[in-house]
Each structure stands twice: as structure tokens, then as C-alpha cells.
Amino acid sequence: MLDPEHKPSAKREVAHRVKGYLAVLLAATVLIGGVYFVWNKTTDFITTFGEVPDYPGPGGEAVTVSLEEGSSLDQIGGDLKEADVIKSVEAWGKAVDTEPRASKIQAGKYRMQKQMKAIDALTLLVNPGDSRVRAQFQVKEGLRLSEQIDALAKGTKIDKKQFEAALKKPKELGLPGYAKNNPEGVLFPETYELVENADAKSVLKQMTAQYTKVTNGLDLEARAKAIGRSPYEVLIVASILDKEVRRAEDRPKAARVIYNRLEKDWALGLDSTVLYAVNSKSAVTTPEQRESKSPYNTYKKKGLPPGPISAPGKAAIEAALNPADGDWMYFVTVNLESGETKFVTTKAEFDQIVAEFQAWCQANPGTCK
Structure with a gap:
């Protein structure tokens, strides 16, 4: 039986005090951590306050965007976001606020890129240059060169003589080497978009570029070799088939x-x-x-x-x-x-x-x- 006058030993008293100090230290640590968390989040909020979602640019996949007559700047921003040209209408609005010529954007079709920086998209629409589509023109399959030129003159409203003059400089048209400067068969039949500042030379280069894109997609050179033919021989055979x-x-x-x-x-x-x-x-x-x-x-x-x-x-x-x-x-x-x-x-x-x-x-x- 303990003596009622008995007091704890010095060791027990020290242990008790240490536990108390640890509890206070733990509480202080939790408090400090909480304060830091709140401060960090607040700092992040302050740092990002006022920022809007925007793509870094310059852009990727090509896309044609149609802007209807009478569209407001807000509607244009919505159209661009829907086409994934811009990331947010907020970024578009911020760009519009910095560009006094934004109200001068004209209705029509524009060749743009997906995931552009909003200010870059706006700049393009304000100064479209070759990005504005003036019209579409079609060149059908199986036409000989002279027939293609007739179709181009009619579809683009560019004088036939300009096309004939451009054809006299075949080295400037981007023809494949195996064509040996003969554009016959290499102006790819397709429906094209005629841009605002297009001329005969640029139209012909657009068609030869499409030929290159299509034949690269078909792996023409390797597959021609596999059947014992040159790419040009395959092109000649294909031209016969279409006729x-x-x-x-x-x-x-x-x-x-x-x-x-x-x-x-x-x-x-x-x-x-x-x-x-x-x-x-x-x-x-x-x-x-x-x-x-x-x-x-x-x-x-x-x-x-x-x-x-x-x-x-x-x-x-x-x-x-x-x-x-x-x-x-x-x-x-x-x-x-x-x-x-x-x-x-x-x-x-x-x-x-x-x-x-x-x-x-x-x-x-x-x-x-």
C-alpha cells in the first residue's frame, strides 16, 4: 500500500514533461504545415489570377474556318474554339481587347491551324493574305494538261495565258524529279481552295504539292520498285487506266x-x-x-x-x-x-x-x- 504522502520520482516527472513538450511540438508542426499549405495555395491563386487558357502556338493541323456574314466577335471566338483553333473564348476576348482592328474582320473562309495562340489567330484574320479562301475550284480526273488549264482558267478566273506562261517554267512548279520537267499527269485532280492572293504559279504549285502528298501516302516509289517499275511508269499506266x-x-x-x-x-x-x-x-x-x-x-x-x-x-x-x-x-x-x-x-x-x-x-x- 502506497504512502499517501508519496511523490513521483524525478525520472517519472522528467518523462511526463518530455511528453508534454512533444505534444506541443507536434501541434506546432501541424499548425505551421497548415499555414504553409494555405499560403502556397493562396500564392498560386494570386500568381495565376487573371490568366486565361491559351495554346502556346504556333499551331498544327490545317483547318478551314467559315465566318458567317454579320458574326459578332464573340461568335467568331466561339467558332474558332469549336474548330479547336483557339483554346478558350476568354483568350480570344483578351486578344480582341489589344487589337483595335478586330472589328474589321470580314466574313469568308480562312485557312488556319488548330491550336493557335489566340492573338496569332486574331492577327491572321485581321491580315489574312494568302490565308483567306477566295473560292473553290475543281479539276476532274482523267483530263490531259490542256484540258486542265481550261478548267483552271474557268474555275479560278485567272487568265489562261498566265497558266501557259507559268508552265513554260516547269522547274519552278515543284515537279517530281522523275517527271523530267513534264507537268502532264502531275497536276493532281482535286477540289482546291483558291486563296486571296493566288496566281497561276501558286495554283500549279498547290496541285503538284497535292500530287506529292498523295503519292507519298501511297508509297509510290517503293511499291513501284516492288513490281519492277519506275514511279513514272506507274504514273503513265495510271493515266491510261483513267482514260x-x-x-x-x-x-x-x-x-x-x-x-x-x-x-x-x-x-x-x-x-x-x-x-x-x-x-x-x-x-x-x-x-x-x-x-x-x-x-x-x-x-x-x-x-x-x-x-x-x-x-x-x-x-x-x-x-x-x-x-x-x-x-x-x-x-x-x-x-x-x-x-x-x-x-x-x-x-x-x-x-x-x-x-x-x-x-x-x-x-x-x-x-x-
């Missing part, structure tokens, strides 16, 4: 016929190359035309013609790179309206489908001229 057959399913078969005849050292005997040589838009050739001494006369000259006879589209180039499997040596389009084309192996079969075509021509007078 000889109309149905997509017939292109790879027609390509196979061409390659089969080349491998056997046969003359290709193609009306399309003769018609190119004599500058005719007829559907068939005459005996006189087939006597032409042009190197494009594949009835008289073996091998491929020296250059393309039209500007082929992507599908025709793909078919020339990936011909169908088959031993066909002949083909004839037996119905010019439907484009039905038949493929055969022997001369006797060829004579039969020629007769079928002639019968169709007789039943449809005036269509086979």
Missing part, C-alpha cells in the same frame, strides 16, 4: 493486261494513247489515226508511251500499283454508257468482244465517234 476504263473494278484488270503485254513485248494497241497523240476527243480511233508516227501511238510503238496521257486520280494510281491476278491479254469496253468492260486471253475471244462492241455502236448511232 480506258470507267468502272473501279476494271482498273486493276486493265493494269494487268498492260503489264502482261509489256512482259511479252507486245504492242499495247491502245486507242487512248493514239487519241492523245492526235489531240482527239473521239471515243475510238480511225485507221488513219492508227498510222500516226507519234511515239504515243502504241499500235506502232512497243512499250509504254513516253509520258502520261492524263492526270490520274488516287484510285487509278493504286490500281497501277496493285494489278489484279490474271492472264488476260485483251480488254474492250463493250458498252460506252455503262462502262462494261470485258477481259479475255485469246485473239479469237478478243474478236468476239470487238464484234459485241461494234454491235452496240450500231444500236446506238452517234455514240462511237
Whole structure:
């Protein structure tokens, strides 16, 4: 039994005091940590106060933005954000506040980039230069160069003589090296946007750049090598396909016929190359035309013609790179309206489908001229 007058020992009293000091120290540490956390967050808030979400620029993927007539600056900002040209309408508003010419932005189409800095997007719209789209123009597949120039003059409203002058300086047009300064077949058929300050040279460069983009996407050079052909030979075959057959399913078969005849050292005997040589838009050739001494006369000259006879589209180039499997040596389009084309192996079969075509021509007078 303890003596009521008994007091704790000195050791126990020291331990008790140490625990008290530790508790006070721990409480102080927690308090200081909390104060620091609050201070840090407050500092971050103060530092970022007034900032708005904005892309750093300069931008990436190309995009065309249409600004409607009568659009307010707020509406334009919303359109740009929706197209992912700018990150926020707040950043747009801040840029607008610094640019007194912002109210001068005109309605129309503009070639911009996604994820631009807001002030850069505004500057482009205020001073669009080549970024403003004046109009669209289309150049269809299978046109020869002279027909393309007619289509360009009509679609762009740029004088035909300017295109003809630009074509006389082919080294300035961005043609692939294998074209040897011949623009035939390399002005890619497509629907294009005509920018505000475009001229004949810039339009032609736009088309050759598209050709390069498409053929790079198709891996033209490597795939041509894989089938034992040069890129230019593939382009020539593709240009023939776009003139000889109309149905997509017939292109790879027609390509196979061409390659089969080349491998056997046969003359290709193609009306399309003769018609190119004599500058005719007829559907068939005459005996006189087939006597032409042009190197494009594949009835008289073996091998491929020296250059393309039209500007082929992507599908025709793909078919020339990936011909169908088959031993066909002949083909004839037996119905010019439907484009039905038949493929055969022997001369006797060829004579039969020629007769079928002639019968169709007789039943449809005036269509086979």
C-alpha cells in the first residue's frame, strides 16, 4: 500500500514533461504545415489570377474556318474554339481587347491551324493574305494538261495565258524529279481552295504539292520498285487506266493486261494513247489515226508511251500499283454508257468482244465517234 504522502520520482516527472513538450511540438508542426499549405495555395491563386487558357502556338493541323456574314466577335471566338483553333473564348476576348482592328474582320473562309495562340489567330484574320479562301475550284480526273488549264482558267478566273506562261517554267512548279520537267499527269485532280492572293504559279504549285502528298501516302516509289517499275511508269499506266476504263473494278484488270503485254513485248494497241497523240476527243480511233508516227501511238510503238496521257486520280494510281491476278491479254469496253468492260486471253475471244462492241455502236448511232 502506497504512502499517501508519496511523490513521483524525478525520472517519472522528467518523462511526463518530455511528453508534454512533444505534444506541443507536434501541434506546432501541424499548425505551421497548415499555414504553409494555405499560403502556397493562396500564392498560386494570386500568381495565376487573371490568366486565361491559351495554346502556346504556333499551331498544327490545317483547318478551314467559315465566318458567317454579320458574326459578332464573340461568335467568331466561339467558332474558332469549336474548330479547336483557339483554346478558350476568354483568350480570344483578351486578344480582341489589344487589337483595335478586330472589328474589321470580314466574313469568308480562312485557312488556319488548330491550336493557335489566340492573338496569332486574331492577327491572321485581321491580315489574312494568302490565308483567306477566295473560292473553290475543281479539276476532274482523267483530263490531259490542256484540258486542265481550261478548267483552271474557268474555275479560278485567272487568265489562261498566265497558266501557259507559268508552265513554260516547269522547274519552278515543284515537279517530281522523275517527271523530267513534264507537268502532264502531275497536276493532281482535286477540289482546291483558291486563296486571296493566288496566281497561276501558286495554283500549279498547290496541285503538284497535292500530287506529292498523295503519292507519298501511297508509297509510290517503293511499291513501284516492288513490281519492277519506275514511279513514272506507274504514273503513265495510271493515266491510261483513267482514260480506258470507267468502272473501279476494271482498273486493276486493265493494269494487268498492260503489264502482261509489256512482259511479252507486245504492242499495247491502245486507242487512248493514239487519241492523245492526235489531240482527239473521239471515243475510238480511225485507221488513219492508227498510222500516226507519234511515239504515243502504241499500235506502232512497243512499250509504254513516253509520258502520261492524263492526270490520274488516287484510285487509278493504286490500281497501277496493285494489278489484279490474271492472264488476260485483251480488254474492250463493250458498252460506252455503262462502262462494261470485258477481259479475255485469246485473239479469237478478243474478236468476239470487238464484234459485241461494234454491235452496240450500231444500236446506238452517234455514240462511237
